[in-house]
Amino acid sequence: MASHASKAFLSLGRIHVSGVGLQKSLSRATYATGVSTHTGGGNKGRPDRGGQRQGFIKKNRRTSGEPRTDKMAVDQDWTSVYPTATSFRPSAVPLPVRMGYPMKGGVPPEKKGNLELIKIPNFLHLTPVAIRKHCEALKSFCTEWPSALGTDAQCDEHFPVKVESTDYMSAAPSLRNPSARVVHLRVKLSSLNLDDHARKKMLNLVRDRYCKDTDILTITAERCPLRKQNHEYAMYLLTVLYHESWKTEAWEAEKTVADMEDYSWEESPSQKNILSMLVRMKVAGEGEDEEVREQLLGRKEVQEYKNSVTRLRNEGESESTILQYKEAVKKVLNL
Amino acid sequence: MALQRLSFRLRQTVTHVRSLHTSGCGQQQAAEAVESEPEPLSVFRTRENDPACHSEQHMGQYYTLPSTHIRTLFPHGLPGRYQQQLKTFNEACMMVRKPSLEVISYLKKTDFSKPSLRYLFYGLNGTGKTMSLCHTVHYCYTQGWLVLHVPDAHIWMKNCKELMPSSYNDTRFDQPLQASEWLRNFRITNEPFLSKIKTKQRYVWTKRESTEEGSLLGQLVDQGISRVKSSSDVVGAVLKELRLQSGQPESDFRMAVAVDGVNGLWGRSTIKKKDKSPVESDELTLVYNLKKLLTKDWTGGAIITTLSQTGSLYTSKFDYLPQELLGEKGFDGMDPFLPVSVPNYSEKEFESCYLYWMDRQWLQHPQSRTEEGKKEIIFLCNRNPSMMDRICASL
Numbered sequence: 001m002a003s004h005a006s007k008a009f010l011s012l013g014r015i016h017v018s019g020v021g022l023q024k025s026l027s028r029a030t031y032a033t034g035v036s037t038h039t040g041g042g043n044k045g046r047p048d049r050g051g052q053r054q055g056f057i058k059k060n061r062r063t064s065g066e067p068r069t070d071k072m073a074v075d076q077d078w079t080s081v082y083p084t085a086t087s088f089r090p091s092a093v094p095l096p097v098r099m100g101y102p103m104k105g106g107v108p109p110e111k112k113g114n115l116e117l118i119k120i121p122n123f124l125h126l127t128p129v130a131i132r133k134h135c136e137a138l139k140s141f142c143t144e145w146p147s148a149l150g151t152d153a154q155c156d157e158h159f160p161v162k163v164e165s166t167d168y169m170s171a172a173p174s175l176r177n178p179s180a181r182v183v184h185l186r187v188k189l190s191s192l193n194l195d196d197h198a199r200k201k202m203l204n205l206v207r208d209r210y211c212k213d214t215d216i217l218t219i220t221a222e223r224c225p226l227r228k229q230n231h232e233y234a235m236y237l238l239t240v241l242y243h244e245s246w247k248t249e250a251w252e253a254e255k256t257v258a259d260m261e262d263y264s265w266e267e268s269p270s271q272k273n274i275l276s277m278l279v280r281m282k283v284a285g286e287g288e289d290e291e292v293r294e295q296l297l298g299r300k301e302v303q304e305y306k307n308s309v310t311r312l313r314n315e316g317e318s319e320s321t322i323l324q325y326k327e328a329v330k331k332v333l334n335l
Numbered sequence: 336m337a338l339q340r341l342s343f344r345l346r347q348t349v350t351h352v353r354s355l356h357t358s359g360c361g362q363q364q365a366a367e368a369v370e371s372e373p374e375p376l377s378v379f380r381t382r383e384n385d386p387a388c389h390s391e392q393h394m395g396q397y398y399t400l401p402s403t404h405i406r407t408l409f410p411h412g413l414p415g416r417y418q419q420q421l422k423t424f425n426e427a428c429m430m431v432r433k434p435s436l437e438v439i440s441y442l443k444k445t446d447f448s449k450p451s452l453r454y455l456f457y458g459l460n461g462t463g464k465t466m467s468l469c470h471t472v473h474y475c476y477t478q479g480w481l482v483l484h485v486p487d488a489h490i491w492m493k494n495c496k497e498l499m500p501s502s503y504n505d506t507r508f509d510q511p512l513q514a515s516e517w518l519r520n521f522r523i524t525n526e527p528f529l530s531k532i533k534t535k536q537r538y539v540w541t542k543r544e545s546t547e548e549g550s551l552l553g554q555l556v557d558q559g560i561s562r563v564k565s566s567s568d569v570v571g572a573v574l575k576e577l578r579l580q581s582g583q584p585e586s587d588f589r590m591a592v593a594v595d596g597v598n599g600l601w602g603r604s605t606i607k608k609k610d611k612s613p614v615e616s617d618e619l620t621l622v623y624n625l626k627k628l629l630t631k632d633w634t635g636g637a638i639i640t641t642l643s644q645t646g647s648l649y650t651s652k653f654d655y656l657p658q659e660l661l662g663e664k665g666f667d668g669m670d671p672f673l674p675v676s677v678p679n680y681s682e683k684e685f686e687s688c689y690l691y692w693m694d695r696q697w698l699q700h701p702q703s704r705t706e707e708g709k710k711e712i713i714f715l716c717n718r719n720p721s722m723m724d725r726i727c728a729s730l
Contacts, residue, residue, distance in 0.1 A: 269667035277631050277671065281449045305671070317656040322457075322674055329671050333452060335441055 067091040079133060082125040088117045093124065121171045160191035161238070165227055181227050185219040185234040192242060200261060201252075202245040263313035265306045274305060274332065281333075301332045377694065379687035381431070386439060386474035393431045395683040397691055400427040400473060408476045410520045411486045412595070414465050416724060424695050430687060432463065434677045435470040441673070442474065442637055447582060447589065450631040453669055455597070456641040458677035459655050461721025464641040465595055467677055471639050475591035480636070481528050483521070483577065483592045483628075489599035489646035491621050495606045498614075503568050507620045508608075514566035514621055518559045521573070528588060529553030535579060538572050540565045552576065571624040578628055582635025590636035592628055596643035600626055601665030603649050626668065640669075680718040688720070692727055700730040 068091050072081075081092060090111040098108040099116045111117055149155050164184040168177035189210070194202060202217075203210055210217050219237050221230040257268075265271055278296050296302055308328040312321045329335075381396040383389060389398070405413075405427050413421075421427050438454050445452065456464040476482055491513055501507040522529065532552040539545040540562065546555055552573065559569030581590040594600075600622055606614045616622050629638060642660045644650055654660050657674050680688060689709060692698050702708040716722035 270670050273631075273667070273670050277450055280631065309670070312658065317658045319676075322656065322676070326674050329673050332671065333673075335444070335452075335673070 069094040078127055079125075079130045082130075085121075085125050088120075088122050088124075090114065090117070156188065156191070160187055162186045163231060163234070165231075181225060181230055182220065182222040183227060183230040183234050185221070185231075185238060186216050187238065188215050189217055190215055194242075194245065197248065198245040202241060203261070205241060205245065263310055265310050270309050271306070274302065278302075278332070301328070304328045305332045377690065379690045379694075380428075386470060386477055387443075389431050389436060389439065391436070394433060394436065395430065395681070395687045397428040397430050397687065400429060402427065404473065404476065406523075407526070408473060408482065408484075408524055409469065410523045411516075412465075412469055412472065412484050412593075416721070417466065420724075424697075428691065429466060429470055429473075430463075430684060431470070432467060432677075432684065434463075434675045435467040435474075437675055438467075438471050438639060439474050442471070445637055447635045450634055451582075451590075451592075451636045451638055453629070453631075453638045453640065453672035455657060455669065455672050455674050456639075456677050457655060457657050457660075457674055459679070459719070460644055460652075461719050462677045462679055463720045464643070464677045466720075467675075468593055468595055468639060468641050472591065472593045475589075475593075475637075476524075478589075480589040480591045481525055481577070481581075483574075483590060484524065485517070485592075485594045485625065486520075487599075487643070487646055488594055488596045488622075488625070489643065489648070491619065492599050492602065492604040492616065493606065493648060498606060498608075499564070501567065501620050502565065503571070503620070507618050507623065508606075508614060509564075509567035509620050511563045511566050514570045515560055515563045517621075518556050518566060518570060518573075522553075522556050522560070529556060532576070532580060532586070532588070534572075534576050536572075536576070538568075540568070546572075567620040571620055574624045574628050578633045581633055586635070588635075590633075592636065592638045594625070594629070594638070594640045596646055597629070597640035597669070598642050598650075598660040598662075598665055599647055600629075601662055601668060602647060605648055629668065640672075680720055680723070682718075685713065685718050685723075688723065698727060698730050703727070703730045 072094050088111075090113070093111070095111075097111045097117065099111070099114055100109040102108050149158065162185070164186065165182065166180060168180050170177070189199065189202070206217055209219060219234050221234040221237070224230045224233055275293060275296055279292060305328040308321070308325040312325050315321060379395070379397055381393050381398050383393055384398050384401065386398075405421070434456060438456075441452070441454065456467050458464055472482055472484060491510060495510050495513070497510070497512055499509045499511060501509045529552050533549050534546060534552065534555060535548065537545060537548045538555070540558065544558070544562070546558060555569060555573060555576075559566040559573070562569075577590055580586045581588065600616055602616070604614050604616060604619070606619075608614055617626075629640075642655070642657060644652065644654055644660060647660065650660060657669075658666050661669060689698075689712070693704065698704060700708070703712065712723065712726060716726050
C-alpha cells in the first residue's frame, strides 16, 4: 500500500482510479511505469482485465474431473466396461500404454490424447473372461462331444484323414486373403492298406512329403483358386497314389541295388567276400560248392557277421556298430 | 612302484627265457637280468626297443628306434612333423600304444597258410594312426618281413604333373614320376630281398628291352628306376610277382603291405584327362595294381592300412568312421577287415608325452612346467596328439 501511494504521488494523481478509459489518455510513460507495478499487485483474480486490446475473452472452462480409471477396482467386471467393440478410450482403460515414435531424447507419447491408439483396432472387448461368458451363453445351443472319440488314438482310428485349412481375419478394405485357399491333407501310412511293394512304391512316389519319424504323409494343395477345389484335388491325389502303388509296372523289374531302400546282405559283395575267404581258409570240409555254401551260411559266426554288416549299413555308423562288426569279424576269422 | 616294476621284470625274464620266444629278445632280457638292472630310465621311457617284446606293461612309454632302421625302413613313411622332431631331438622315440599293440598281437598269431587279413586303423584327425602304422611296420621289419609301404595313397590320386596313357593297356593311365619315386624307396627298404627273389615271368618293355624269367627282382626294380617311362608297369610287375610268390612253400619271406590313407584308392580323384573329365581310380595303373594286392587272393602276410581324412579329396572335415571315408565301394573292397580304433591320448599317455618333452627341454615357457600350465594344455588340445604337438611347439 505504501508503494501505491508513492507512485500515485509521482504521477498526476489520477492513476488511483482503476478506470479503464482514463488511463489510456494519460501520457504513455507514466502509464507504462504505473501499470507495470500495478500488474504486479492487482491482477490475481482477474486475468487480462486490461486485455481488451487482445480481442477475445476466454470463457470460464470447466476443469475436467478425475478420469474413470482412478475409480476402477482391480477386480471389477471388465466386460461391462467394454461390452462391445469400441475405439480406445484412454480414460476408461486403466493401462499405462504408450504408443508412437519417441522423438529425440524422449519416450513414446502417453495414451492421453493419443490418436495412434484410437486409430488401431483393439480387442479389449474379447478378454478371456468375456469369451468364457460368450461360451456359457452358447452352451445351451451346442451338442455334446461323442464319447467314442474320447482320446486322440480313437480319433485317429475313426478319422485317419485330417484336412487342415486356415481362415484369416484382418481389418482391411477387403475381406479376402489369398492364403486361405491352402489345404493340407495328413494321413498315417499305417492306416492305409499297403503291402511291402506298395509301401515302397508309395514312398518313392511321394518322397519328401513323407515323414519317417511320425509316419505321416502330408499332401499340400494350393494350386486352385478356391479352398473347395484344393480340397477335392488333395483327395483325388490320395486316391491316385493309393491305387498306383498297388499296381506293378513292367519296368519295375529293372530295379537295381542302388535303388533299394534297405541293405540286404544276401547276394551282396560282402557275402561273396566272406564266403570265398572262408572257403580259402578251408574252414569247412571238402564238398560240393552248394553244400559248402549252405554249411557256411548256417554257422553262428557267419550269422552274427551278417547281422553286424546289415546293422552297419542300415543304421549308419557309430562306435557301437563298428565295435559289433569288429567282434563279429574276429569270431568269423578265429582271431 | 619302481620295486614292483623291477620284480615284475625279473619274473618276466624268467618266463621269457623259458618260452620259445625270438632269440634276440630272450638274449636281451637275459643280459638285463644278469646286470641286475637298476631303476628304469624314467617313467615314460623303456629300454625295450624291440617291438616284438612290447606288451601291456610298456603302454604309454617311449621306445627308441635305431637310426639305421629309420634310414632303411622309413625313407618316406613318417609324418612330416615327426621327421622334424627327429632332426631336433636327434633320436626317434615312439610311444607304445594300445592300437598298435593289438595289431602286433594279431600279427604274431597269424597263420601264414591262410589268406592275408586286413587291419584298418581309424580315428579322428591327429590321433596317431600313421604313427601306429609305423610302429607295426617296424615290428614287421624287425621280424624280417618284406615291407611294402605306400606312404600316402592320396598322392597317387591328385597333383599329377605327368599323366601318360599306359603302354600295357590303352584304357589306363600311367604316373611315371610317382612310380619311380616309390620304386626308389622300395629299393632302399628291401635291399636284402631284391637279390633273393626271382621273377617267374618274362616281361617285355620295348622292342629291345625285356626282363627274362628267373632274373632277380632287383633287376626289375632297377629297370623301373632307370627307365622312368615304364616305371608304372614295373610297379605293377613287382606287385604281381610278390603277390604270386608270397606264401608259396618255396619262398621264405613274409610280406607286409602297409597302405596309409587307403580310402583314397576308392575315392574321387582330381586328375583330369585331356577332355577335362575326371579320371576314375581304376583307370590309374598304380592304383589298379595296388587294389589287386589288397584283395585276399594271396597268403603269407598281412595287410595293415589306415584311413586318412587330411589328405583325402571331397570328404567332409568331420568324417572319420570307416564307412564314411571308404564309401560303399571301398567298404565292399576291404570287407571283411578288422577295424582298430585309435583314440586320443589317455591320461597316462598324456603324462608320458608331457614328461618326455620336459626331459628334452622342449617346453621352455616357465608356466608350462607348472600344474596350472599342464591343465591349460590339456584343456586346449583335449589330449589330441597332433594338437598337443602344435601347441607345445610354440611354448
